[in-house]
Amino acid sequence: MIKKICLKDIAEKVGVSTALVSYVLNNKKEGRIKKSVAQRIREVAMELNYHTNQIAKSLKTSKTFTIGLIVADISNPFSSSLARIIEDEADKNNYTVIFGSSDESLLRSNKLVDTFLNRQVDGLIIAPGEDAASQIFSLRQQRIPFVLVDRYFPDIKTNYVALDNYKASCSAIQHLVNCGFKRIGMISLNTPLFNIQERKRGYIDALQNSGINFDKRRLIEIDYDNDKMETSVKNAINILLAPGHPIDALLFATNAIATHGLRHINALQIKVPESLALATFDKTDALDLFYAPITYINQPLQEMGRLATKILLEAIEGNTSITQLNLPAELVIRSSTVMDKKYLPAI
């Protein structure tokens, strides 16, 4: 690599001290510096194509203008959409984002946090895995500025921006009930993650509030393993549809479950919504391409990303108050849950 230009090079060329160069380029001591000198310094900086060495600057100022983003998997559309929003929001404030995927593993997550802290990130945005409570607790104790997104631990007092999962789940089930479905199933995850538990609670409560008995055979919680998920979802659907008491409507608890589920239902050539109504958490492009576009619970990603970043930056600035947000979801109703197409919004 070619030699880098530093403050000293400019200082020497102009014939002043590096201090003066620094003051000029940072617009400090405005009134005190002779205009002609300041201009000359700026000229030479331009001419030599000077660029600040942020590493040196960060060392001195102990501020890196970097935030660390830890998601389960950056290739998941939920995560990458969020990442994009956070990137834009950070950029507006001159922050850069470094990211890492934890794969829901505490080991990886710990490693990422360590790496990011070693790099002196100013703060963290984390979508924590189910076993990350201790880690989050430790971050809080160390007074590292951070915000949780999407998932959080109700017992630990931290900043978070998440969905009101309970209400979202209720509204989807309520809608299915209103549409006349009675044997409503759900495929969820076998995890203590609070947001997933809330979705379950909403499902059960909404059923019971509608006078429908909660039949626990209709709630299948599959194991949280990316590699086996396709098989697990297939099996779950087969069980739920088995002759005897087949379900007439199904709610998927996550976009990953939905993607596998829809693929299987497509292959089985089940008529949606006539034989089975479908609804899911999370929006993906895929939902539009099913022949009966899928009703879904739309998370306000833009708001989540924007607020998470905003709260983090405020924490970095020294704000020590705790902000906990459960944003409302929007139920987007489409033909996968509505028999009579004339009630659908025009595409």
Add this chain to the structure above:
Amino acid sequence: MIKKICLKDIAEKVGVSTALVSYVLNNKKEGRIKKSVAQRIREVAMELNYHTNQIAKSLKTSKTFTIGLIVADISNPFSSSLARIIEDEADKNNYTVIFGSSDESLLRSNKLVDTFLNRQVDGLIIAPGEDAASQIFSLRQQRIPFVLVDRYFPDIKTNYVALDNYKASCSAIQHLVNCGFKRIGMISLNTPLFNIQERKRGYIDALQNSGINFDKRRLIEIDYDNDKMETSVKNAINILLAPGHPIDALLFATNAIATHGLRHINALQIKVPESLALATFDKTDALDLFYAPITYINQPLQEMGRLATKILLEAIEGNTSITQLNLPAELVIRSSTVMDKKYLPAI
């Protein structure tokens, strides 16, 4: 934030110099250091929960173990999948990834490169926009280690890892011809981007090699504008299907075009493949959920990410040779291009 522990704290507690602590913690001067002292230093480091300040280390060693990734849009599944692979590959070598989305804008891209270079990234992986040639040229002149992915400029001698777009396109068209389709259309982008041009060239050549006249009315190149893309794609499809000489098969040049196109075709309730066969570049989850799963050109993303990272790290290590790879694509044939009753829509 709580006071950070530094080398000096350990040195003072043990009663040695910071140099010795540094040697021990970096396993240097192995033979020379008294074992008892080394052990004591390690103990105290552990006890105080010491973590290296990478910023300080980077300043001294001028190595950040960071690579910058610039894609068009991290929320595009192609980009985020690639990002994930690069992340994993980088992680194996103890590198961290910082990322940014250029939105195909040279201005943003330049800003990102500047930001990343100011942060002293060791190298860059870039999916350049159509007007990025000058920027890429400048990076080359500055001897910054970098690798282009997905897109590249044939006239600039740089490292790149991309698809053999020409062959990929040919193989898709050849397949459509073999299946008996004769009026084959393509929706592509109006851009000088070489990879897109190659896809066009493959389309035209493959048609002509099959004895089919290239009818330029069947190739529609829409403008490259994310916001207007949905409308452009709809219009293009309407034109291609207009009574008179409707096409009987259609190739989408990118996943974004495909997503919009499939949505529209779904809404129009066109029978695929009976009335219209469909194939596309790039794989997405969405392709499986169309009632007739879509034939697609599968890019070897894993290989692309892996090789791009490998080549970059070698360049960072000082390797000055140039590697240019056009990887072969795989045509995944499914029911959207194959007439077969069992794939009829289940409506």
Add this chain to the structure above:
DNA sequence: TTGACTTGTTTAATCGATTAAACAAAATTA
């Protein structure tokens, strides 16, 4: 004329590591 400001700039310490070179004490060789 002298002390007190202003203006414009430099000096030098500092951030937290790394590392060549210097140094001291112990061990070995001559």
Add this chain to the structure above:
DNA sequence: TAATTTTGTTTAATCGATTAAACAAGTCAA
């Protein structure tokens, strides 16, 4: 015993910025 080597550790410069404090020279008021 003196010279040399080995072992174990410290000193001090350095990376490239920032910034409080010092300094010099000019202006002004009393």
